[in-house]
Amino acid sequence: MQLTEVVLHNVGVFLGRHAVDLSVSTPERPVILFGGLNGGGKTTFLESLQLGLYGKFAKTGRRRSKNYEAYLESLINENVSPDDGSSIEIAFRELEDHSERQYRVIRTWRRLRSRISETVDVYVDELLDPSLSQSWDQAVERFLPRKLCNLFFFDGEQIEALADPSQSSEILGTAINSLLGLELVDQLVTDLQVTKRNKLRQTTDVGHQHRLEELGQKLEALGSQRAELQERGKALVKKAAQAQNELDRANADYQKRGGHLLDQMQELDRKKADCKAAQRHLRDELRESASDALPLLLMRPQLDELACQAAKEQRVKTYREAEPLLKETEQRIVQWLEHNSVKEDLIGKLQDFLSENNREQKRRVDSEIQIDLPRTALFLLEKLRSTELDRVSERVLKIKDGLATLEDQLAEVEQQLVQVPEEAALSDVISRRERARLTHEQLSEQQENLGNELAKLEATINAQEQKYRETECNAMLSGLKDQLEMRVTETADRITETMDAFKSKVLRRHLARLEGVILESYRSLLRKQGLVSDVRIDSETLGLTVLGSDGRKIEPSRLSAGERQLLATAILWGLGKASGRALPVVVDTPLGRLDASHRSNLVENYFPNASHQVILLSTDEEIDKRYYKMISSHLGGQYEIHFDEKRGGSVIRAGYPFEEAA
Structure with missing residues (x-):
């Protein structure tokens, strides 16, 4: 078409x-905008x-x-x-x-x-x-087919609810039944039940007939009530989606106008106070260092000069203390040489050398001692130069770096505080956001209440259906005397069971292919290619489950609004592919609330290939x-x-x- x-x-x-x-003139240009x-x-x-x-x-x-x-x-x-x-x-x-x-x-x-x-x-x-x-x-x-229309004609902003398994099962069930022709199976089962009940009415006694008619009327009334609740549920889903859209728009407007900074103002004030407290602490540490060895860093060249002079003077003192011993040693060396008949000219040369060396050492020793630093003081001076000053220097540099970092953090926080808007300036969007939030909460509560009401009604219907089946069985046992009529009703039950089994097998056979098509479609639209590893459709409930890269179920709330919209689009796209029908696709508000990268994927991958x-x-x-x-x-x-x-x-x-x- x-x-x-x-x-x-x-x-x-x-x-x-x-x-x-x-x-459309050519297959390469399928889009009409x-x-x-x-x-x-x-x-x-x-x-x-x-x-x-x-x-x-x-x-x-x-x-x-x-x-x-x-x-x-x-x-x-x-x-x-x-x-x-x-x-x-x-x-x-x-x-x-x-x-x-x-x-x-x-x-x-x-x-x-x-x-x-x-x-x-x-x-x-x-x-x-x-x-x-x-x-x-x-x-x-x-x-x-009318039941497939929503797969091909849809509003881009209204389909996000499909990403919720509790809301996608209905359209998936309708679409899958239509695609696989299983509506004929359901219709056959319904017709068989009608035939069976008609036969029972014809052959059962009046009492059972009245009871069956009474139960049938109750079931019909309960069915109408269920249909009404389901319609109300559909309307609530649409309203909730609209309320969510309005809330998302209000939140986006609130963020755009700096509302997030208003929300963070207490946190920003706390950060500012923390920065100032940390600054005070570091400055206290700096003052503590100033009362220690920090000022001596300014005199490091003079301390190095002092240490050098003190070391020279220490060598002089050491020589003076050792001079008598050195002279005694020299005399013993000369005596030993004379005793061992060493030539006199060689001994003379040695004595000349020792005399010249002693004169040279004497000149050095006779230089004036200016400081006369004790050994203990010299040890402390060396410790100060080699350890304490480096420790203090490292500590001060660390404090300076910390203060610089805090200055940057404080400047950033103060800049953010300057940008915080006045609450009065956002009163309109705050009111709109609050109204949207309350509306969404009320609708969610209504959906929950309606779901509970529908669950209770389903339990009542199941109980009534059980009573109807028991009454049918009693009627059949007491009133069915014609064996042909008995065989008709028994055959209807067997065919119903066979059709249920057939339908279940057909679903299991085709669901894997449909899951693959939806997964392929979703991955082609996603920005995060590793976000989803698989898509599963329950063969009983037809609810859709998305699995993450770790193989665990991804709750719809963990997906962004854009990712939910893309999942809903992928479901429709996958069902459209699986239908095997050449049908046009019409999309109102095609890009909805998607961000730039998701929009690009939709424009490049979906629209040219959707149909x-x-x-x-x-x-x-x-x-x-x-x-x-x-x-x-x-x-x-x-x-x-x-x-x-x-x-x-x-x-x-x-x-x-x-x-x-x-």
Whole structure:
């Protein structure tokens, strides 16, 4: 299926007739890009596609609890009379029996007397087909099954809830049953149960019949109550997602305007006080060092000179003390030489040498001793120079480095404190954030209460069904005398069991492939390639579980808003791939609240490959000049949805308006 044209006439904000060519000329350019500001009509365009195809069965976000006629009347442009009405035309082509056929669905509605009248005309190859027009609600399932519509037409900001296993199981179940044809199995089981109950009613006694009818009516009422609670649950999920979006936007605005600094002000004040206390402590250490050997560092050259002079004087003192012993030793050496008949001239030369050496030493010894430092004082001086001064110097340098670091930290903290906004300046966003938080908490509480209520109701339904089965069994034992009727009911039970087993096996067989497709899609969209190692779908509940790189389950709360949105997109993408159907993808608000890197992955990897035809409805804050450049080589068409103040309605014109956006 490929959309070729959409025509909106007086629909919502679109005043007058607006025809848009959606045909894709080449497979390399599957993307058709619409740009428009919020409130311009992008969501109306998306809902018009759904309404045009499915009519009263369309699940659009704006209908909510309105009845169908009131919803149609609300879509008639406010500047025209409801009697003039509105219309939606959707043209598409479909390949059938190796030949291409052109279809055009025209849905028109207007107020006729006191009610809204709707007509549907379907043209095939430009010829009106009355039979197809009359049965279009059933025939549309052949082109795009209604239960698969949400896989292909969706709001990028509304799909994040799919990342929560408790909320994804329903759409996964619906999609998987439709993809695998298991709805036929469920319908067969239902038909068999109806047949069985009819046979029981025909053959059982009046008492059992009344009891079965009574239990059946209770079950029907409980089923209606369950359906109502489930619808309320769906509405709460949407509201909670909207509340989460509003809370995220308020938090982002709060952060952007410096609210995080306001939150950190007490911590910043504490850091400032800690820095000042640490500075005082280091300065006390510096003063303590000043009362120790620190001042002597200034006199290190003089201390070195003093030590040198003291060492010289110490050598002089040592010589004086040893002089008598040296003279005695010299005399003994001369005497020994004379005694051993050494030549006199050699002894004379030795005596001359010793005399000259003694005179030289005498001259040195006779130099004036200026300091006369005691040995103990000299030892202390050497210890001071070799140990104490180095220790003090190292300590002082460490203190100076610490003070410099604290100065930098204090300057940074004070700079942050200067940037802290006044609380009054953020009062509007604080109020908005608090309202959003309270709304989200209330909705979460309502969801929890509704879940508890639904669980209790399920228990009641299970108990009633058990009673019904027991009554059926008693009726069968007491009232079934016709063996043929007995065999019909017994066979119905056996077939039901067989169908349940068949359905379970089919699911297990195909779930592994679907898990692989979703995992592949998710990894191609993620910035953190190692974040996810596997994706699992429970064959019983159809709940989806994401496993991290360590093989453990990743709770949805651990994923960022962008990662949850990408997971939801990957689920839809994977289901779309698994469907094997060539269907267009339409995405409103495609980039949502994603950060830059996630947006790049979506623009480069998802949009050009999501389908053979991809229609994007973007705001000015999403696909700007940067992302437009990334996707331009895949564009098959581009349009602007612009609200014309003078005209009083929106218009659609060629060209993308945000191509030059900053």
